[in-house]
Amino acid sequence: MFYRLITVIGGLVFVVVLYGLVWFFCKQFLQRHGVTDQLADRTTVLATWTFAGISVGLVLFVAGAFVLGPYAFYRTLRGHDAPVSDGAAIFWGLGVVVASLLLTATGFMGFLKLVGAY
Numbered sequence: 001m002f003y004r005l006i007t008v009i010g011g012l013v014f015v016v017v018l019y020g021l022v023w024f025f026c027k028q029f030l031q032r033h034g035v036t037d038q039l040a041d042r043t044t045v046l047a048t049w050t051f052a053g054i055s056v057g058l059v060l061f062v063a064g065a066f067v068l069g070p071y072a073f074y075r076t077l078r079g080h081d082a083p084v085s086d087g088a089a090i091f092w093g094l095g096v097v098v099a100s101l102l103l104t105a106t107g108f109m110g111f112l113k114l115v116g117a118y
Contacts (some may be wrong), residue, residue, distance in 0.1 A: 007117050014108045021100040022054070023047035026073075029092050033084050042080055049076040054097055069097035 027043040035042060053072030057064030073093030077084060084092070112118035 003115055003117060006115055007112065010111050010115070011108070014104055014111070017107065018054075018100055018104040019047065019051050021103055022051050022096060025096040025099060026050060029096065030082070033082060035080075035082055046073065046076050046080070049073070050093065050096060054101070065101065066094065066097060070094040073097070 023043060026047040027039070030039060030043055030046070050069055050073040053068035053070075054065045057066065057068035060068075070090055070093030073096060074086070074089045077089045077093075082089075109118060
């Protein structure tokens with residue numbers, strides 16, 4: 001029973017880590033493309049919508065995270081009038097989603113192995 005509790009708490013921690021990674025990658029993206037005005041607010045909005053797309057995509061169909069996450073990134077970016085082409089926005093959105101999910105999944109699998117659940 002104790003390991004189940006540890007695993008659930010660890011899972012919640014990794015959800016926070018996933019959001020943090022999405023936020024970090026979104027901030028790097030905006031800085032790289034010269035966005036300096038209200039950077040923290042824009043980063044938070046972009047990361048929140050991208051995270052929401054990933055979450056809904058994971059719940060509905062695992063591969064949907066790789067469709068809805070970049071789509072949410074693209075739509076939110078278009079709303080901010082960032083100086084980025086449509087193709088680059090979709091490509092970067094997919095990169096943010098893939099990198100965040102890959103790092104989080106790797107860490108979570110290591111965590112599960114560490115507690116003996118995997």
